[in-house]
Amino acid sequence: MKNIKCAVIGANGYIGRHLTYLLNKKGFEVFTYGLNSKKNKNIPKEIHYQKVDLTNKQDINKIDFDVDYIFLFAGLTGTLDGFNNYKNYINVNEIGLLNVLNKIKDLKNKPHCIFPSSRLVYKGSKSPLKENDEKEAKTIYASTKICGENYLSLYSNMYKISYTIFRICVPYGNLFDDYFSFGTIGNFINRAINKQNIILYGDGELRRTFTYIESVCEQIINSLGNSKIINEIFNIGGEIYSLKEIADLIAHKYGVEVEYVQWPEDSELIESGDTVFDSSKLMKIIKQEKTYKLKDDLLFT
Numbered sequence: 001m002k003n004i005k006c007a008v009i010g011a012n013g014y015i016g017r018h019l020t021y022l023l024n025k026k027g028f029e030v031f032t033y034g035l036n037s038k039k040n041k042n043i044p045k046e047i048h049y050q051k052v053d054l055t056n057k058q059d060i061n062k063i064d065f066d067v068d069y070i071f072l073f074a075g076l077t078g079t080l081d082g083f084n085n086y087k088n089y090i091n092v093n094e095i096g097l098l099n100v101l102n103k104i105k106d107l108k109n110k111p112h113c114i115f116p117s118s119r120l121v122y123k124g125s126k127s128p129l130k131e132n133d134e135k136e137a138k139t140i141y142a143s144t145k146i147c148g149e150n151y152l153s154l155y156s157n158m159y160k161i162s163y164t165i166f167r168i169c170v171p172y173g174n175l176f177d178d179y180f181s182f183g184t185i186g187n188f189i190n191r192a193i194n195k196q197n198i199i200l201y202g203d204g205e206l207r208r209t210f211t212y213i214e215s216v217c218e219q220i221i222n223s224l225g226n227s228k229i230i231n232e233i234f235n236i237g238g239e240i241y242s243l244k245e246i247a248d249l250i251a252h253k254y255g256v257e258v259e260y261v262q263w264p265e266d267s268e269l270i271e272s273g274d275t276v277f278d279s280s281k282l283m284k285i286i287k288q289e290k291t292y293k294l295k296d297d298l299l300f301t
Contacts, residue, residue, distance in 0.1 A: 003029070004027075004028050004029065004068050004069070004224075004225075005028070005029045005030075005031070005066070005067040005068050005069075006023055006028050006029065006030050006031070006067055006068065006069045006070070006071065007030075007031045007032075007033065007063060007064060007065070007067045007069070007070045007071065007111070008020045008023070008030060008031070008032045008033070008071045008073060009033045009034075009052070009054070009063070009070065009071065009072055009073060009074045009100070010033070010034060010071075010072070010073035010074030010075065011032035011033060011034050011039060011040065011043060011049065011073070012034040012035070012036050012039060012040040012043075013034075013073055013074070013075075014171070014213075015073055015116060015168075015171065015213070015216065015217070016032075016034070016071070016073040016074075017040045017042050017043055017176075018175055018213050018214070018216075018217050019071060019073065019217045019220065019221075020032055020043050020044075020047065021042060021043065021044065021175065021176075022214070022217045022218070022221060023221060024044050024047060026221060030047050030048075031047070031048045031050075031064050031067065032047055032048065032049045032050075033049070033050050033051075033052040033062070033063055033074075034049070034051065034052070034074070035051065035052070035053060035054075035074070036051065037051050042175075042176045050062050050063070054074055054092065054095075054096030054097070054099055054100060055091045055092060055095055055096050055099070057099055060099050060100060060103050061103075063100070063103070065103065065104060065107055065111060066109070067111045068111060068112065069111055069112050069113075069114055069224060070100075070104070070111040070112070070113055070114070071114045072097060072100065072113055072114065072115045072116075072148075073116055074092065074096060075092055075093045075096070075097075075144075076088060076089050076092050076093055076141070077141060078139075078141050079139050079141060079267075079270055080139070080266060080267070080270065081141075082139050082140025082141045082144075083139075083140055086140050089140050089141060089144050090140075090144060093141070093144035093145070093147075093148060094144050094147050094148065094151070097115075097148050097151060098151060101113075101151060101152070101155045101159075101161065104155075104159075104161055105155060105158075105159035105161060110159075110160065110161050110162070112162045112163065112164070112230075113152060113161060113162065113163040113164070114163070114164050114166070114220065115148060115149070115152055115163060115164070115165045115166070116165075116166055116167075116168055117145045117148065117149055117165050117166065117167040117168070117233075118141075118142065118145045118167060118168060119167065119168070119169040119170070119208070119209075119272070119275040119277070120137070120138070120139060120141065120142035120145065120272060120275075121135050121136075121137065121142055121145050121146050121149070121167065122134070122135060122136065122167075122272065122275055123135060123136035123272065123273075124136075124271075124272040124273025124274050124275055125273070125274060125275075125276075126274055127276075128276050128277060128278035129235065129275060129276060129277055129278060130235070130278045130281070131167070131233045131234065131235055131281060136272070138269070138270040138271075138272060139270050149165055149233070152165065153231075156231050162230050162231055163230075163231060164223070164229040164230070164231075164232055164233075164234070165232070165233040165234070166219070166220055166233075166234050166235075166236055167233065167234070167235050167236065167277070168211065168216060168236045169208055169209035169210070169211065169235075169236065169238060169275060169276075169277050170183055170184055170185070170208045170209065170210045170211065170238075171183060171210075171211055171212075171213050171216050172184070172185035172186065172210055172211070172212060172213065172294075173185075173212045173213045173214070174213065175213065175214055184208070184210075184243065184246065185210065185246060185250070188246060188247055188250045189250055189254075191256070192250050192251060192253070192254035192256045193254060195254075195255075195256060196256065197251075197256050197257045197258065197259040198247045198250060198251050198256060198257070198258045198259065199259050199261055200243060200244060200247055200258055200259070200260050200261070201260075201261060201262070201263045201264070201267060201268075202260070202262075202263050203244070203260065204242060204243045204244030204247060204258070204260065205242050205243070205244055206242060206243050206271075206273065206274055207240055207241065207242050207243075207274045207275075207276050208240070208241065208242075208243065208274075208275055208276065209235075209236075209237070209238040209239070209240055209275070209276050209277040209279075210238050210239050210240075210241055210246070210294055211236055211237065211238030211239075211292075212238075212292040212294065214290075214292070215236075215237075215238065215288075215290070215292045216236055218288070218289060218290070219236050219237065219282060219286060219288075220236075222286040222287060222288075222289070223282065223285065223286050226285050226286070228285045229285070232281075234279070234281055234282040235277040235278060235279045235281065235282060236277065236279060236282070237277065237279030237282060237283055238277070238279075238292075239292075239293070239294050240276050241294070244258070249295060
């Protein structure tokens with residue numbers, strides 16, 4: 001993939017820094033951008049970094065758009081937090097994205113946009129979710145993701161900006177160290193390491209698709225250059241576990257207990273139910289370089 005230029009906006013984030021690292025490793029020329037004054041320590045030193053505030057239109061001019069792909073990975077994540085900080089979520093996740101798209105629309109050579117979406121855009125289902133299944137936003141964050149998907153479609157129709165949306169269920173893991181800071185598995189492991197019981201709401205039978213962070217990035221990278229990804233939405237594949245199964249595995253490894261508690265009312269109101277992905281659409285057009293097994297290979301050996 002030499003001579004392919006990429007810009008990663010949101011390069012300091014969890015997925016952004018892993019994506020940057022792997023793009024660079026695979027020979028892409030990478031330019032990175034983020035809100036912090038300095039780039040994350042895990043981003044290779046030779047990679048260009050520029051501080052950019054996407055909510056500031058003037059700052060958008062700092063971005064080099066003379067690239068083949070632009071990864072729009074900047075944004076706020078969260079569940080209940082969005083109801084109290086809705087202005088920040090809308091400014092960063094929506095206005096920031098629109099500022100970038102409005103800059104791209106006037107370019108002669110428009111980069112292909114890659115956008116990460118979430119399991120939280122779906123209405124939960126006992127059956128594996130396909131890309132065209134029913135949507136339902138129960139949080140401000142989920143609503144901003146649906147809006148982001150819609151904005152890309154609107155700008156594609158109006159200004160011929162090509163895009164690909166990747167919906168990610170539950171990413172986990174860390175390529176750089178043993179610190180698990182993100183999401184469900186990170187929360188469980190951090191409690192267990194500190195000899196605290198793992199807390200599960202209800203019976204823990206809710207199911208999710210869990211994907212190792214390297215696999216998340218590989219699935220995205222391996223799709224690049226394929227004409228079948230243009231203006232399409234894909235579910236990222238992974239392994240299916242219930243929250244109880246994950247909690248039991250981690251509890252056994254670290255010698256702690258799983259503690260079941262009643263759902264807090266506010267958390268129960270925003271819970272989407274089972275979100276298990278059907279990723280066959282993406283798997284038909286990419287090749288997986290590695291096989292990732294959560295139980296055997298990554299966390300529990």
